[in-house]
Amino acid sequence: MIFDRMENGDYEQIVYCYDKTSGLKSIIVIHDTTLGPALGGCRMWDYKSEEEALRDVMRLAKGMTYKNAAAGINLGGGKSVIIGDPRKDKSEALFRAFGRFVESLNGRYITAEDVGTKTEDLDIVYQETNYVVGISESYGSSGNPSPVTAYGVYKSMLRTAKEAFGEESLKDKTIAIQGCGNVAYYLCKYLKEEGARLIVTDILEEAIQKFVDEFGAERVDVDQIYEVEADIFCPCALGGILNDNTIPKLKVKAICGSANNQLEDIERHGQMLEERGIIYAPDFIVNAGGAINVADELSGYNRERALSKAGNLYNQIGLVFEIAKRDKITTAKAANRMAEERIAAIKEIHTSFLKNEHNVYTRRK
Helix, strand or coil: CHHHHHHHHCCCEEEEEEECCCCEEEEEEEEECCCCCEECCEEEECCCCHHHHHHHHHHHHHHHHHHHHHCCCCCEEEEEEEECCCCCCCCHHHHHHHHHHHHHCCCCEEECECCCCCHHHHHHHHCCCCCECCCCHHHCCCCCCHHHHHHHHHHHHHHHHHHHHCCCCCCCCEEEEECCCHHHHHHHHHHHHHCCEEEEECCCHHHHHHHHHHHCCEECCHHHHHCCECCEEEECCCCCCECCCCHHHCECCEECCCCCCCECCHHHHHHHHHHCCCEECCHHHHCCHHHHHHHHHHHCCCHHHHHHHHHCHHHHHHHHHHHHHHHCCCHHHHHHHHHHHHHHHHHCCCCCCCCCCCCCCCCCC
């Protein structure tokens, strides 16, 4: 049954990892390595069953393949999960055991932070393998990825504005921002410099107040953000917020934000936006600056280079709009198609014999 699922989803490898001493129960999934080693974070979650964990890690691994490919990153897609309660089951032994399993894959999979894991956990993993990113800055890591993620969102928004309004300037444009977290904060610095008008909301009062004080943003209640008169809606919080209930309320020309999985249903809700003339910038490309940032660590981290690569998301979003028009499909579908076309093209390149494999992603301790 598992082999059938791997065949149907084009998965390359599933690794079950168990260590009796530490209690480690982990699953590593490598979806596709056509473009390079599989990059994807390690999620620690108290799954109800092994089957639930497997479903989640397979879904996430495939998503990373599309994210990295569509963002123009020369990395494949993978993911890992550790089954356990991150509040009480963490230990040095657990993460060192996990690190040894990652090392055993010899660079086919590169791990990173995800839900339930933190920088200090990755530092322990790093004691056993070089194939980990997002570790402490003292190890030469990139540190907080939010500024680079925000820059990618900003550049994506400029291209989205050009598509929606005929010019990329955000001056005097009204941007409705849902979620006042780290990425939104750094994004608003760019938007304020552009001369945009900001409307914000968040479930935390202190988060909203910071944006009001520093950026002169207008505040609205959480439920009101969908109904404000604005030019661009920028989701930077939860996923699944574009659905049957919220889409009919929107009074915007475009959507471009950092939140993951914004469309509750890619097919149905992508089409609903299309029918309403709302231009949607697919989230897994818009927010790819974070992946770009940690991927740059593998070549010896350089912040300016990471920002430059994140800035290229302007062009990647432009390609999505072009494919959508070319194939007469929604932008949500076009983003997937762009990723698939890039992977297919690289697969067709003839491979010549190499005595010593070229690997730009080998990092020394």
